[in-house]
Amino acid sequence: MKIIELTYEDNQQQISNLLEKHSKSSDPNIPPYVRETISLAAYEDDIYIGGVTGDMVWNILNVHLLAVDLNYRGNGLGAALLKEIEARARLAGCKVSELTTMSWQAPHFYQKQGYAIFGEIKNCPVEGETKFYLKKIL
Template sequence: MQPLIVTPDAPSAADREAILDVLVAYNDEAHGPSGHEPVAVLVKHPETGATIGGLWGRIVFDWLFVELLVVPKEARGEGIGSRLMAEAETRARARGCAGIWLDTFAFQAPGFYTKLGFEPFGKIDDHPRGKARYFMQKRLPD
């Protein structure tokens, strides 16, 4: 049986999960259990309790990848981003991670991450055109 190659106009969350399940199974078989663990540190509205920002990431093998980080516009400059990252770092240390990595665009927050001890390890120029995307890491001491 020859598999079909399909390009859906609106891929679903279930499609992503199906791909991820196959990849995690492969990685676990090739290297041992990855310990694929989601990490969330949420910013909640004080009255409604709705999530209005936060950090979303995942620990895979020995590193925490910060996939998403956003502070609500009205709360920026109050140290919330630093608190989110500090909590994520605490979680990473508790899980024995070697470090934390992330990516950010030039128009987002590379300077913010540098102040937190992150160092660039890669860059894509013209992503988006005229700007850059940075890949940054912070090693955690043993």
């Protein structure tokens, strides 16, 4: 046996193939392991002011990144971006959305948007900070 580096995309595909085979052997009713990405951006007069990215697998939306330019915060743009990615995921058949955020980032923002904390890692990445895991039924 040897372990080598492989491009992220190629390795992702190989891992997906293995997971697919395992899933089908465990339960033939499990849907295919197909990852679909979503990437939305907001502009004001041709200036990028925010965006959100995520992917969907097995009817679950995983929100990866969401950010709004400091000059545009507090005006509902973050909520609008999140609402739009959720709406697109819902149309694609997603039943739940999940994400992570850090204590100094936006846990309260996501809770206002209907997300509930279901897990946390304290003192991560440094003493006194927490990584939160949140979910929302779509």
